[in-house]
Amino acid sequence: MLTTLRMRGWAKASRTVARRCYSDLNAPKAQQLKVNGDRLWHNIHHTAQWSAPGATTEAGGLCRLSGTSYDKMARDWFRDQVKSLGATSYHVNGVGAQFATFSGDAENVPPIAMGSHLDSVATGGRFDGPLGVLGALEVVQSMKEQGIKTHAPIALINWTNEEGARFFPPLGSSSVYARQNSVDALHASKANDGSGDTLGAALHSIGYVGDGPNTFEEFPISAHFEIHVEQQKSLEQAGKSIGWVDGWHGISMFEMTFQGEDGHANTYDMEGRKDTLVGASKVITAVEELAFSSNGRSTTTNIQSGPVGACNIQSWTKIVFCVMHPELSALEQMGRTAEEKAQNIAVAAGLGLEVSRILHLEPGTFWPEAVDCVKRACGDRGMAAPTLTAHDSTMTTLVCPTAMVFARGKDGISHCAREWSTHEDCAESALTLGRAVLNFDRMLEEMQ
């Protein structure tokens, strides 16, 4: 399980890229780059066809859960695209991540990577994830068309199960890449619906367990850049098309399992029952109140209880919730308070309680030298904004210079079929991604 995602010593040691101070101008190749916004827009909507049918799809959104046939269709398309663009290598690794490499002038420099994820949540939009992969693809295609050859090789990555929507934990293959999880543990990722399915079996079923490199050590990269649609309103409110992501807020996820006693729903006295669903309901309410009193955020994202039936006191209930805060000490206090409240509720109701912190992402900042490349690429059209959630980049930043580009979203809507970003803002974000990569590439070239 993901436990502590803060930067580790060995990750810090990999900061081999010197922090040179560049001007606020873009590198020459970055100034030269253009992208084809129409093609990107087409690809976003073309690939959205690979979505489970249902309300989300009908509403213009995307339901492409990891390891499904729809995921396979999108993956196959991505494979065909990178091959037709002349990738010099293409690998699927043991947890399904797709790595395509395009040669640069220097073969002894690790590639600069652009990556994100093609999977979505069950009720997702068309931008969260796909924009990062398709924007990166657009950059490579445009550079090829415009004869822009990089110093370092370029890698395109489609990371597996970033969302953790079908299988927990999220940040799947990128957490393995950053050595926060093992291949075996990721294969054992359990279905959130309690069905007993695993990510490993699902990846095998779609033919996406390969023998490619799994970790940074096996496939080192010089940097990782990622576009993501912004999931709040700061760019929209400031009238900015794009942004550079300076850091992320902290997140802790908890799983709590309440244990009571089986009993008849109609005949039992109210006194003396051990009803876990009532206990869990009080905790869910308390966790919401905690967010308000802590000036943070919280959400209960899953509940299951049993026995299933029409006439049983619920003798077990499992809930999963997350707490979020920009400050580490406040985040940890929220977690402690939530656990204390739950324990008090359980004791008062005579319930057993097991608590696991199943994910903990401390707040942090991306690498300044990488962020600076994005900032210069944004120029006046952009502004700084933190992300309030985790991304594959919050994993790669543990091992290599990483930064993110935000594309303006509409009304902060996210994980919802109504998520939206405009043709223009998507194109701007792809251009910014390409320029940031070329700025970083120039920095690498000058270091040699």
Add this chain to the structure above:
Amino acid sequence: MLTTLRMRGWAKASRTVARRCYSDLNAPKAQQLKVNGDRLWHNIHHTAQWSAPGATTEAGGLCRLSGTSYDKMARDWFRDQVKSLGATSYHVNGVGAQFATFSGDAENVPPIAMGSHLDSVATGGRFDGPLGVLGALEVVQSMKEQGIKTHAPIALINWTNEEGARFFPPLGSSSVYARQNSVDALHASKANDGSGDTLGAALHSIGYVGDGPNTFEEFPISAHFEIHVEQQKSLEQAGKSIGWVDGWHGISMFEMTFQGEDGHANTYDMEGRKDTLVGASKVITAVEELAFSSNGRSTTTNIQSGPVGACNIQSWTKIVFCVMHPELSALEQMGRTAEEKAQNIAVAAGLGLEVSRILHLEPGTFWPEAVDCVKRACGDRGMAAPTLTAHDSTMTTLVCPTAMVFARGKDGISHCAREWSTHEDCAESALTLGRAVLNFDRMLEEMQ
């Protein structure tokens, strides 16, 4: 759906049995009857082998959900038993109920039925249901061995899906028998786990959809008697082995579906969310408080929410709960109050709310002439006690004289693997059932 289960006019019209006042002595054949307590005890534990493996079975309980392979094994055994006892007819009806008839001296009198159910809840004991069927079987076998021939024919019935544990609604085939539900509607009974399975498909899969009679009109009976383990402590506290059930408490079940909006669990502001799981949790707590303030009972028995995932605000949540009260006006007031509280919570949270009362059993009393037969059979060893829940007999009582025998249970434990009744109390209950039937039979004979 089961909506109103109160006695209907056409049911009242079927009260063709005159209410004669008998002495408190048992009929001669009833006084003669003995039962084989060892055989009954053996059958209870022998048939408990047909149970899904798991914690319930390991703890000595029973998990025999309707329409499963375990249900089929128990049904097949029951079929073989009644056939070997010389049933003159055996039918499986369109909703899986098994009817076996044994001839009496008079062929123009509808049979006196003894019935209950072989299905259990997921975490059931070995007595709730099976004792009623196996006790009835023991009565027929003992009468045969002892040469006791009834005036009216005798019917043994194994009713389908009394528990409603796997498929809703409960009181499956007996509700069809009493014209409270149709065969088609019962076949469409939906799985409580949200899987989309139906009772009809499950019955077909185990080969238990037959062409036997479905309703009282198609298969009239003179009376219905049923043993059930008591699901409270009144017999135990009074030191009585058995009881006659004078009536039942009322039950209303509600399904509430909350509709909110999809959104990102990490990035959304707390204000303005439409989180259905928080709303439903407040309703669950309010429904519990309502039971205390109303001097009634309540239980939330099911919760489902979505979208499934690690990072989604829950945009829909469905809960099912029941409220119970011995008085009709108070029961209906509990229902109205629960709905008002839920509507207030939904409005305050900006949620949509759909409410359905999916079952409503008004409190009532069994037929005095049938209860009197049980009371005389109990003699000093018994006492009156109401049942706090529904049984197949609360359906048959809508169409014909019906009464129930209670066997003392341990600590009021029910719908739990630790449910228990002793060898002696089970035997006493079977003897009482047999005597009650013979008392009723004598009454029928004297009427002719």
